[in-house]
Amino acid sequence: xxxxxxWGPGLLKPAETLSLTCAVYGGxxxxxxxxxxxxxxxxxxxxxxxxxxxxxxxxxxALKSRxxxxxDESKNQIFLRLTSVTAADTAVYYCARGxxxxxxxxYWGQGNxxxxxx
Amino acid sequence: EIVLxxxxxTLSLSPGESATLSCRASQSIRNWLAWYxxxxxxxxxLLIYDASKRATGIPARFxxxxxxxxxxxxxxxxxxxxxxVYYCQQRDNWPPSITFGQGTRLEIK
Numbered sequence: 367x368x369x370x371x372x373w374g375p376g377l378l379k380p381a382e383t384l385s386l387t388c389a390v391y392g393g394x395x396x397x398x399x400x401x402x403x404x405x406x407x408x409x410x411x412x413x414x415x416x417x418x419x420x421x422x423x424x425x426x427x428a429l430k431s432r433x434x435x436x437x438d439e440s441k442n443q444i445f446l447r448l449t450s451v452t453a454a455d456t457a458v459y460y461c462a463r464g465x466x467x468x469x470x471x472x473y474w475g476q477g478n479x480x481x482x483x484x
Numbered sequence: 485e486i487v488l489x490x491x492x493x494t495l496s497l498s499p500g501e502s503a504t505l506s507c508r509a510s511q512s513i514r515n516w517l518a519w520y521x522x523x524x525x526x527x528x529x530l531l532i533y534d535a536s537k538r539a540t541g542i543p544a545r546f547x548x549x550x551x552x553x554x555x556x557x558x559x560x561x562x563x564x565x566x567x568x569v570y571y572c573q574q575r576d577n578w579p580p581s582i583t584f585g586q587g588t589r590l591e592i593k
Contacts, residue, residue, distance in 0.1 A: 401582065411528065411571055413582040424580035460527050468582075469575040470518045472539065474527035 368393040372475035378482050384448040388461030399464030402446045406457035451482045490585035496593040503559040505588045507572035512552045519557045523568045567592050
């Protein structure tokens, strides 16, 4: 059974960098898409980006200048980095597996609440 | 960018009744639509993919239909645990992107 466990700091100050880690257990990174999504009260679920099987990343245009996704296959981990955070980045952040086509998000991490406040 | 519009925003029903949730895409997405259920404090759970296929372990009372631009999630004979929020989701391949509807909250009447 595939399980995703994620961790990272829960409180950031404006202008700092958000860094989250998602570890994959019971399965390999290889052959799948890996995504990050967040849930904020005012905006619902928002896709933050993906990494495909070839390590190619894609991001929404609104966040492209601030977000990056990477992976360490040796550790079976994926990472999210979001720079220059503001209060608008306060949300619950999730990692998820996007299946083999990047379409259906079939396994999710437990979520991390990240609050941005001075 | 394809926009997904979910209606209604809130649906009030009683246990045992049937729920019909709608999701409309701003342009045709064939049948590349998924539905998720999200309970408070939990991540979303995949219910339906390819518009009508139930994900592993999903009860038969959940069903999906539609293609093109109009999609429906039907929950027959509502159980108390079904009263929560539901999202639809689609994917574009060029450029790659995933979008979600704004959600429908199913509440107990």
